[in-house]
Amino acid sequence: MGKPTGFMEFDRIDPKKRPPRERISDWKEIKLPLDAVTVRKQGARCMNCGVPFCHSGVLLNGMASGCPLHNLIPEWNELVYKGQWEEAYKRLARTNPFPEFTSRVCPAPCEGSCTEGLIMEPVTISNLEYEIIEKAFSEGWVRPLKPNPTGKKVAVVGAGPSGMSTAYYLNAVGHDVTVYERNDRPGGLLMYGIPNMKLDKGVVMRRVRVLEESGVKFVMNTSVGKDISAKELVEKYDSVVLCGGATKGRGIQVEGKDLKGVHFAVDFLKANTKSLLDSDHKDGAYVSAKDKHVIVIGGGDTGTDCVATSIRHGCKSVNQLEILPEPPAARIEDSNPWPEWPKKIKVDYGQEEAISLYGRDPRNYLINTKKMVGDKDGNVKEIHTVEISWEKDPSGRLYPKEVPGSEKVWKADLVLLAMGFLGPEDDILDELDVDRDPRSNVKADYEVFETNVEKVFSAGDMRRGQSLIVWALQEGKLAAREVDKYLMGKSVIK
Known part of the structure; x- marks a missing residue:
């Protein structure tokens, strides 16, 4: 390891984000780079474990534990600490063809299985990867390959x-x-x-x-x-x-699902990005959430992206409806032990922005959609829901049981289905x-x-x-x- 006592001397420091009220006015990346000294100290936190679970890349309980790419994480952490950035890039590129993507959008199962996560905060693996690849591009180390042709x-x-x-x-x-x-x-x-x-x-x-x-x-x-x-x-x-x-896209089989204003999340996000790139939204070739009450059905990263996009459009309100219960604040060791991916609640960037703007987290848990209702012109205007609890049937399988008297009507001018594929x-x-x-x-x-x-x-x-x-x-x-x-x-x- 680069510094044997680094994990005891240095706390985890995550990169800062641009303030929510500032970033919702544009479409620029929200993460800010760290200074070189801080990055090197973060590299020093790596213990170079005898068994580095961070690059195991196995499935435990149906979820990834460690990096499926088997990145040589302890090696490039040490090289970053020592200031040997080009060597760190070479180590990273041996296993990962596109670190600039994974360091931005991967949920980092490597960090979920970091040994330090047993007793303290895990190493900032994802951000170290980000800093390495961005330095590699800025220094010109990322070069085209010119192999000998095979004729195939x-x-x-x-x-x-x-x-x-x-x-x-x-x-x-x-x-x-x-x-x-x-x-x-x-x-x-x-x-x-x-x-x-x-x-x-x-x-x-x-x-x-x-x-x-x-x-x-x-x-x-x-x-x-x-x-x-x-x-x-x-x-x-x-x-x-x-x-x-x-x-x-996974649809929803309820009355009113074909009303105008009901869209798959991926279609909503694609049209928004294409219009942004083509004309800075001047062509109007996207579904706008401006001045609308937005309901996002489904959680996960796609649901968060819909929340953040709707806020940037200028929506009146945004709510996320999730059929699953709220995750715990911390890993539950009995049912979700290390080095499994930690199933705990995460306040992502979209939720941060909604809290800053509306004063509350937009997520609502244990909610099942019963029907959607439209106006005389066929536009969605509201959705009807009921709260549920998860119960076991005689065979032991879980099923959603409706809670009597928990029916609710939500204003909805735009409904986005973020329920997976x-x-x-x-x-x-x-x-x-x-x-x-x-x-x-x-x-x-x-x-x-x-x-x-x-x-x-x-x-x-x-x-x-x-x-x-x-x-x-x-x-x-x-x-x-x-x-x-x-x-x-x-x-x-x-």
């Missing part, structure tokens, strides 16, 4: 995290890679699902430019299965990797007769990634279902390894 051509369908990761690694070993994307900009949910204040789109395009300079080709505004057939790609390329994501869209998979698993995802074993269709592979959310960005990047890397083996008989991708 690979098509990657989808320019989201898993697709970009797949392209990065296949290009790195010399294959000719073309990425097909139906949107007008690369990035997938990084571009159009995550708002600018969490991930500035210039950061995404900065990486895209490096990939392009390395030889990766991006074909935009091209929907495979519609604008070009999937079978044509299979015939034209030596291998095809499907990385289209799990983009079918059901799985991948059907066009490509039906055309190629790709086998599905019971959850409708592509059937392709982990660490194999090959589908039932010859020379067709799949990775990311399209294969595993909605998941974390680190899983998408890791799946992209491992799928690239299997494609490389398929094409060359062996692979140097680890």
Whole structure:
């Protein structure tokens, strides 16, 4: 370790955010960088454990524990403390192709399994990663790759995290890679699902430019299965990797779900970002929450992003409705022991902004939506809910039981469904007769990634279902390894 007593000498210091009342007036990133001295001290807090759970990347109780990318965290923490920034970047880049994304939007399961978290605050792993990669870009250490060509051509369908990761690694070993994307900009949910204040789109395009300079080709505004057939790609390329994501939104089956003003959260967020990038919102090609009572159904990061976006539009009010109970303030050791991901309440940036503006947390727990009611023109005007408690049926399964007398009517001019995703869209998979698993995802074993269709592979959310960005990047890397083996008989991708 860099400093054997560092974890005893230095407290955890998180990066500051811009004040809520300031940041809600624009779409700029909210996190502020730390000074170099503080960053080095944070690196010194790492104990370099004998068993570094932070980079284990295993599933415990259905959730990630440690980094699925197996980042060499103790190594680059020590190098940061010693001021050896370029070496720290080299260590980080060995396992993570895009640290500028993970350090901004990954929930950091590495920190949840940090050994220091047993008795004190964990190491600020995510922010150390952020500081390393930003310094690497500013110093010019992030350079295009110029490998020797193999003569093999690979098509990657989808320019989201898993697709970009797949392209990065296949290009790195010399294959000719073309990425097909139906949107007008690369990035997938990084571009159009995550708002600018969490991930500035210039950061995404900065990486895209490096990939392009390395030889990766991006074909935009091209929907495979519609604008070009999937079978044509299979015939034209030596291998095809499907990385289209799990983009079918989970709807809500209640009366009034089809009223005007009810939208999937991802559609709301995508239109907002596209209009922002195209015209600074001057084209009006987005759903505005201005002067509206907004209801967000669902929690998680997407729900938070809807809250923050609605506030920036100038909504009258915003409420989040969650069917689950409020998480505890701290980890419950009996049911959620370390090194599992700590299931505890988090006041994220959107909630911070709502509290600053309206004086209360917008989240309301144990609420079930019964119906939505519209006006004479078919616009949603209110939703009706009931409180629930979670009970066990005779077989031991939990079910939501309504609390008598707890019915409530909420004003609602805009309802955003942030309830997750059901799985991948059907066009490509039906055309190629790709086998599905019971959850409708592509059937392709982990660490194999090959589908039932010859020379067709799949990775990311399209294969595993909605998941974390680190899983998408890791799946992209491992799928690239299997494609490389398929094409060359062996692979140097680890």
